[in-house]
Amino acid sequence: MYLSRFLSIHALWVTVSSVMQPYLFVWGHYDVCKSLIYTEEGKVWDYTACQPESTDMTKYLKVKLDPPDITCGDPPESFCAMGNPYMCNNECDASTPELAHPPELMFDFEGRHPSTFWQSATWKEYPKPLQVNITLSWSKTIELTDNIVITFESGRPDQMILEKSLDYGRTWQPYQYYATDCLHAFHMDPKSVKDLSQHTVLEIICTEEYSTGYSTNSKIIHFEIKDRFAFFAGPRLRNMASLYGQLDTTKKLRDFFTVTDLRIRLLRPAVGELFVDELHLARYFYAISDIKVRGRCKCNLHATSCLYDNSKLTCECEHNTTGPDCGKCKKNYQGRPWSPGSYLPIPKGTANTSVPALDYLSNCECFGHSNRCSYIDLLNTVICVSCKHNTRGQHCELCRLGYFRNASAQLDDENVCIECYCNPLGSIHDRCNGSGYCECKTGTTGPKCDECLPGNSWYYGCQPNVCDNELLHCQNGGTCQNNVRCACPDAYTGILCEKLRCEEAGSCGSSSGQGAPPRGSPALLLLTMLLGTAGPLVF
Ligand SMILES: *[C@@H]1O[C@H](CO)[C@@H](O)[C@H](O)[C@H]1NC(C)=O
Ligand SMILES: *[C@@H]1O[C@H](CO)[C@@H](O)[C@H](O)[C@H]1NC(C)=O
Ligand SMILES: *[C@@H]1O[C@H](CO)[C@@H](O)[C@H](O)[C@H]1NC(C)=O
Ligand SMILES: *[C@@H]1O[C@H](CO)[C@@H](O)[C@H](O)[C@H]1NC(C)=O
Ligand SMILES: *[C@@H]1O[C@H](CO)[C@@H](O)[C@H](O)[C@H]1NC(C)=O
Numbered sequence: 001m002y003l004s005r006f007l008s009i010h011a012l013w014v015t016v017s018s019v020m021q022p023y024l025f026v027w028g029h030y031d032v033c034k035s036l037i038y039t040e041e042g043k044v045w046d047y048t049a050c051q052p053e054s055t056d057m058t059k060y061l062k063v064k065l066d067p068p069d070i071t072c073g074d075p076p077e078s079f080c081a082m083g084n085p086y087m088c089n090n091e092c093d094a095s096t097p098e099l100a101h102p103p104e105l106m107f108d109f110e111g112r113h114p115s116t117f118w119q120s121a122t123w124k125e126y127p128k129p130l131q132v133n134i135t136l137s138w139s140k141t142i143e144l145t146d147n148i149v150i151t152f153e154s155g156r157p158d159q160m161i162l163e164k165s166l167d168y169g170r171t172w173q174p175y176q177y178y179a180t181d182c183l184h185a186f187h188m189d190p191k192s193v194k195d196l197s198q199h200t201v202l203e204i205i206c207t208e209e210y211s212t213g214y215s216t217n218s219k220i221i222h223f224e225i226k227d228r229f230a231f232f233a234g235p236r237l238r239n240m241a242s243l244y245g246q247l248d249t250t251k252k253l254r255d256f257f258t259v260t261d262l263r264i265r266l267l268r269p270a271v272g273e274l275f276v277d278e279l280h281l282a283r284y285f286y287a288i289s290d291i292k293v294r295g296r297c298k299c300n301l302h303a304t305s306c307l308y309d310n311s312k313l314t315c316e317c318e319h320n321t322t323g324p325d326c327g328k329c330k331k332n333y334q335g336r337p338w339s340p341g342s343y344l345p346i347p348k349g350t351a352n353t354s355v356p357a358l359d360y361l362s363n364c365e366c367f368g369h370s371n372r373c374s375y376i377d378l379l380n381t382v383i384c385v386s387c388k389h390n391t392r393g394q395h396c397e398l399c400r401l402g403y404f405r406n407a408s409a410q411l412d413d414e415n416v417c418i419e420c421y422c423n424p425l426g427s428i429h430d431r432c433n434g435s436g437y438c439e440c441k442t443g444t445t446g447p448k449c450d451e452c453l454p455g456n457s458w459y460y461g462c463q464p465n466v467c468d469n470e471l472l473h474c475q476n477g478g479t480c481q482n483n484v485r486c487a488c489p490d491a492y493t494g495i496l497c498e499k500l501r502c503e504e505a506g507s508c509g510s511s512s513g514q515g516a517p518p519r520g521s522p523a524l525l526l527l528t529m530l531l532g533t534a535g536p537l538v539f
Helices: 010-015 018-030 181-185 226-231 242-251 252-257 278-283 357-361 501-505 523-530
Strands: 032-037 044-046 062-066 078-079 090-094 134-144 147-150 159-165 171-179 220-223 258-268 287-292 292-295 303-309 312-317 373-376 381-384 403-405 417-419 427-432 438-440 454-457 462-464 478-482 485-487
Touching: 078 278, 134 312, 159 181, 171 181, 171 220, 226 242, 242 252, 252 258, 292 303
Parallel strands: none
Antiparallel strands: 032 044, 062 134, 078 090, 134 258, 134 292, 147 220, 147 287, 159 171, 159 258, 303 312, 373 381, 403 417, 427 438, 454 462, 478 485
């Protein structure tokens, strides 16, 4: 079942050629929520705010009573007329349809005579308070568009609170207090909605206007939506645009008229006199013949219709939005953050269409180093893929590791990144800083780490000097080669040629008493030279 005027020109979209696409993209978010109307000037588009029509919301609610067994008639009981304690021939009997007063009768068709109504049990247990909570739940956010009107069959309660929830009944806020004596009942000064203004419109008041007991003719209690609208739209709501302008910009105001549940807390029945007549407690009870709640599905201005299916209301979202209230962008349409549409029709308002991540990609900025972007759902962001020219980053705006920024090149220059060229032997890794400086190992220096600090010499990277011609002389006639090693005469060994080769071998002071190095065969000598520090020679 649709609760809407459903206006859309989706069919038109299909026929549009791709050549027109850029033009239509610009105007794309204007294409729903308008209809062709016939005027004196011919056919013209009439733009409307994207919202379902206001309707009778009592058709879609669930009602719950607390205490659950508070409805009269089980067991059957008789009750007296409110105004006449001696007229007690009325009977409530839940098992007899004509005498039953179940809660559904608050929402049935009115205008029948006698009227049908829900009725509570009587105040038999006085002085224990007779209290009832009537909870109306929609399981859906709705926006109220007209006064809430509660019609009592008996007298109007002495004390009552109308409450609202915005979170499906988890938390509740008072909407309005009603009492014959506000100060006594709620410690509040009595006020009327007419005492409010644009600035105080959100104030929660206690009113005595609707609680004068059964002695007056009126049986009705209002929660005044229209009077509150009138602060913005003028006395006869002529200037709705002004109200809509306010609603567009003020979330608090929007929220004030938004509910998921309403709760009527009946705190004390009509007594009508100063004291409760304890001899005739069957005079006191609550009876409600009708509750009117007009409103519309809240779809955040992104839907013109609301579907009622499986006893559940759901917006039929447009503008590539989704969710029960069109409260978020569809998957792959998070090209920009979600926001509500506008109460004002186009062209004054905006549809705030969710744009496909793909359309956003046409702005895909990669400084010419890539022509492809990708939408990352998790981060809700768009990034360049396969950045060329040694660039990287969301917009290819950074240099790959091992490259640094060419200060004289623009971001879109092919030469924007220069290789670090860190010397692989002299540097810790292949990355450099913004001016191309590499990180050097100890003893190493230079932007590329290919030079040695004093006291070091290059030998597969910088090594601390072994010998030089100043302090670290090679001894016994050895010569210093590139500061990294001494080339020793045959008989000597050690880093600085400081040791006799025979000492090393433990063969110098032999029993022959010879002080000179042993003379081996030329072949043995060659072997010794090749082995350098040879092991002990055993003869
Ligand atoms: C009505 O609801 C209020 C708030 O949750 C609770 O304190 C109170 O006991 C309820 N009254 C009845 C009669 O269930
Ligand atoms: C939703 O997105 C589709 C592209 O997937 C586009 O054709 C259509 O016009 C969009 N709807 C609106 C209202 O922007
Ligand atoms: C959404 O709508 C508001 C109010 O109409 C407007 O100020 C805002 O610029 C819109 N945002 C986008 C992204 O169109
Ligand atoms: C830096 O960019 C400029 C301008 O494109 C270019 O002429 C120069 O060769 C680049 N430097 C290097 C080291 O690539
Ligand atoms: C790179 O390192 C060198 C040497 O440490 C330093 O002088 C230079 O300021 C650094 N450049 C940047 C951009 O950090």
